[in-house]
Amino acid sequence: MSFYEVVWHGHGIGDGAxxxxxxxxxxxxxPEDGDWSRxxxxxxxxxxxxxxxxxxxxxxNDDCLETMTVTSEMISYALAEVT
Numbered sequence: 001m002s003f004y005e006v007v008w009h010g011h012g013i014g015d016g017a018x019x020x021x022x023x024x025x026x027x028x029x030x031p032e033d034g035d036w037s038r039x040x041x042x043x044x045x046x047x048x049x050x051x052x053x054x055x056x057x058x059x060x061n062d063d064c065l066e067t068m069t070v071t072s073e074m075i076s077y078a079l080a081e082v083t
Contacts, residue, residue, distance in 0.1 A: 023078035
């Protein structure tokens, strides 16, 4: 089972066992004006998710299997599910 680490401005801000759950971590860094498009385009934001083969792989500091770029649309859709 895959495990996902959520990254924003070079820092891990959350994680999850499912991609949808992981994307909801962006709620913790929601811009005050709610403009995800602008927030994601700020230099250094680089929103992405690292996928690991398992939680144990993540804990063991193994290399991620892939890095997925996250778009403002993906964030907005995921957060619409919880707000």
